[in-house]
Amino acid sequence: xxxxxANAPRDRRSFIGGSDARIILGNDQDDLTRLWREKRGEIxxxxxxxxxxxxxxxxxxxxxxxxxxRASGQTIADIQKRVRHPVHHWMAATLDGIVAETGAxxxxxxxxxxxxxxxxxAEKHAAQLQHNMWVVAxxxxxxxIITGGGKWVEIKVHADPLYQHLLLTAEKKFxxxxxxxxxxxxxxxxxxxxxxxxxxxxxxASSNAWAELAALYRQTRAAALDHERAKTELKALVPExxxxxxxxxxxxxxxxxGAISFEVVDAA
Numbered sequence: 001x002x003x004x005x006a007n008a009p010r011d012r013r014s015f016i017g018g019s020d021a022r023i024i025l026g027n028d029q030d031d032l033t034r035l036w037r038e039k040r041g042e043i044x045x046x047x048x049x050x051x052x053x054x055x056x057x058x059x060x061x062x063x064x065x066x067x068x069x070r071a072s073g074q075t076i077a078d079i080q081k082r083v084r085h086p087v088h089h090w091m092a093a094t095l096d097g098i099v100a101e102t103g104a105x106x107x108x109x110x111x112x113x114x115x116x117x118x119x120x121x122a123e124k125h126a127a128q129l130q131h132n133m134w135v136v137a138x139x140x141x142x143x144x145i146i147t148g149g150g151k152w153v154e155i156k157v158h159a160d161p162l163y164q165h166l167l168l169t170a171e172k173k174f175x176x177x178x179x180x181x182x183x184x185x186x187x188x189x190x191x192x193x194x195x196x197x198x199x200x201x202x203x204x205a206s207s208n209a210w211a212e213l214a215a216l217y218r219q220t221r222a223a224a225l226d227h228e229r230a231k232t233e234l235k236a237l238v239p240e241x242x243x244x245x246x247x248x249x250x251x252x253x254x255x256x257x258g259a260i261s262f263e264v265v266d267a268a
Contacts, residue, residue: 004011012040015084015092016171021131022124024174025167032174032184039178039215060146064108065097067152074093075100083133088168090175091263093135104156105132113149119186119193122155123143130167133159158195166191235260 016024016039022162023031026076037043048054065076074199076097101200107129111121129141140184170187177184237254238245238260245252251265 012045013041014096015090016131016132016175017080018093018128018135019034021127021167021171024170024186025127027186029186032147036174036177036184040181053110053112056148057108060110061096061108064110064146064152065106068106068108068142068154071152072154074102076106083136088172091131091135091171093132095132095136098136099140099142102140103138105129105136105138107132107141107143109143109145111145111147113151116147116149117206118153119153121153122194125165126157126163126191129194130163133170134164134168160192161195162197163192180233203204224265231262234262 010141020035020194023035026032034043034046038045065079068074069076077100078095078098081095081098083093085096093105095105096108098104104252107125109121109125125143129143133141139159141157143153143157145153145155145222147153166187166189170189174184176182234250234252238254242252243254246265248264251263252260253263254260
């Protein structure tokens with residue numbers, strides 16, 4: 001069972017949650033400063049009652065969850081459960097759920113259909129997912145998305161230790177600012193791109209760029225194989241005690257580590 005809040009208030013000022021993580025690791029100084037002032041109690045939290053996208057996400061969450069359960073055959077537990085990190089008590093997560101069979105964090109989202117890609121969706125929500133996975137010690141997360149175009153998409157995301165390290169460092173720095181009153185600055189490091197589980201088979205026949213590069217690949221493949229074979233056999237011809245060997249417009253150089261590299265030179 002996941003640990004529960006112990007008599008915790010519902011005031012979001014008392015912790016950093018998953019939705020805060022995206023702002024803390026983002027690139028908007030105004031958003032970061034506003035979040036800092038909210039956590040310090042200097043201003044009221046943002047009112048999203050007039051934000052249609054946010055409200056659509058809220059009203060479609062039950063449908064999203066039931067659709068995922070029907071499509072996957074798996075069960076969502078711990079719905080809207082609040083959890084604190086066992087060590088960093090200022091870190092918390094309000095979960096859309098946990099996939100009972102796998103322990104994966106479940107996150108339901110509504111996204112607009114134009115310019116929608118799985119990669120962009122995973123990147124947009126990476127900080128929230130990695131934060132929530134860290135809080136509950138989950139190894140994976142499921143992003144269940146309903147788009148305004150009537151499409152449902154499931155994206156599986158793995159826990160990323162490097163991403164989580166950067167996120168934890170940034171959140172610690174931000175929380176110190178909340179406590180000591182020092183205005184926060186953007187963390188300034190581009191987090192690694194999220195890793196997606198490869199689950200799709202894609203037909204690229206309609207891509208002109210793919211067609212052009214595929215033709216180039218096919219045309220140069222034999223030459224590339226010959227090139228690699230020549231390098232291997234040339235390296236074998238370089239005497240073991242030779243620092244450099246050259247001839248016929250090609251020079252081989254041996255590095256201190258013993259690696260041999262080649263360069264084309266003008267033939268004498």
